[in-house]
Amino acid sequence: MRMTASVEGDVLVVSVEETRIDAAVAVRFKHRLRELSEGGPDRVVLDLGSVGFLDSSGLGAVVGAMKHLGPGRTLDLAGLTPTVDKVFRMTRMDSVFRIFPDLGTALKGAAHAS
Amino acid sequence: MPHDAAMNHAHSTPPATAAGGVLSRAAFRATFDNVRRAIEEAMVSLEPLALSDEDCDSVQIVLAEALNNVVEHAYRGAEPGEVKLVLRHGRAGLLIEIRDKGKPMPNGRTPTGDHPSRALGADELPEGGFGWFLIRELARDLIYDRENGENFLIFRMAIGGAPR
Numbered sequence: 649m650r651m652t653a654s655v656e657g658d659v660l661v662v663s664v665e666e667t668r669i670d671a672a673v674a675v676r677f678k679h680r681l682r683e684l685s686e687g688g689p690d691r692v693v694l695d696l697g698s699v700g701f702l703d704s705s706g707l708g709a710v711v712g713a714m715k716h717l718g719p720g721r722t723l724d725l726a727g728l729t730p731t732v733d734k735v736f737r738m739t740r741m742d743s744v745f746r747i748f749p750d751l752g753t754a755l756k757g758a759a760h761a762s
Numbered sequence: 763m764p765h766d767a768a769m770n771h772a773h774s775t776p777p778a779t780a781a782g783g784v785l786s787r788a789a790f791r792a793t794f795d796n797v798r799r800a801i802e803e804a805m806v807s808l809e810p811l812a813l814s815d816e817d818c819d820s821v822q823i824v825l826a827e828a829l830n831n832v833v834e835h836a837y838r839g840a841e842p843g844e845v846k847l848v849l850r851h852g853r854a855g856l857l858i859e860i861r862d863k864g865k866p867m868p869n870g871r872t873p874t875g876d877h878p879s880r881a882l883g884a885d886e887l888p889e890g891g892f893g894w895f896l897i898r899e900l901a902r903d904l905i906y907d908r909e910n911g912e913n914f915l916i917f918r919m920a921i922g923g924a925p926r
């Protein structure tokens with residue numbers, strides 16, 4: 649699972665460098681995301697710009713990661729491609745996350761985050 | 763990724779305009795990696811239909827959910843057996859047929875596909891149970907049956923201007 653983390657100001661950016669988050673990789677994705685978001689800034693932005701497809705197990709892993717962060721920390725999403733966006737919208741999980749069109753917007757959005 | 767020797771894909775030439783013509787047939791061992799590959803090949807077999815991106819997304823989502831369910835549930839705790847996938851195209855849209863020799867659906871029925879939050883408290887977020895919800899949202903005329911130890915799931919996707 650190719651994923652990287654970097655700190656941009658007061659934001660922890662986790663980037664997924666895979667084209668699919670499906671049942672074949674969901675468990676690895678979930679563990680890696682937990683590992684990379686351990687500690688660091690309270691706000692985590694998950695950049696999904698390279699991910700062209702996400703299924704229900706990938707969706708569950710993203711929701712699980714947010715819950716794992718616990719109170720006081722947030723998980724925002726950036727760069728949802730159309731298919732990924734469709735899965736979030738259909739399951740109404742788009743209302744659970746702050747979703748930004750791309751990473752740049754998400755980082756600017758940090759200035760306004762309360 | 764090494765090619766799975768047990769995998770055996772065969773495609774017929776897609777008859778783009780025929781009613782009910784077979785677009786593709788595949789048979790493969792039930793693993794998540796093989797499902798991924800089978801979906802990629804299925805999507806290639808749909809190219810002659812020139813579907814919209816939206817329709818392609820729907821097909822890809824529904825195939826992933828239905829086929830991963832076979833891996834995850836039908837063959838749970840067992841040696842992964844064979845899955846067969848057939849795509850047909852006709853006036854009614856895309857007909858998807860999935861067969862496996864795993865365990866039957868619970869109580870012999872397909873899950874209702876309620877949104878998973880229904881079973882949880884108001885402030886609890888679901889981490890699973892989205893699969894059948896998505897299938898129910900996207901698929902039409904879904905039939906499940908079991909004969910001679912084989913699960914048989916068939917449904918229609920109302921794509922390419924087919925009746926909803």
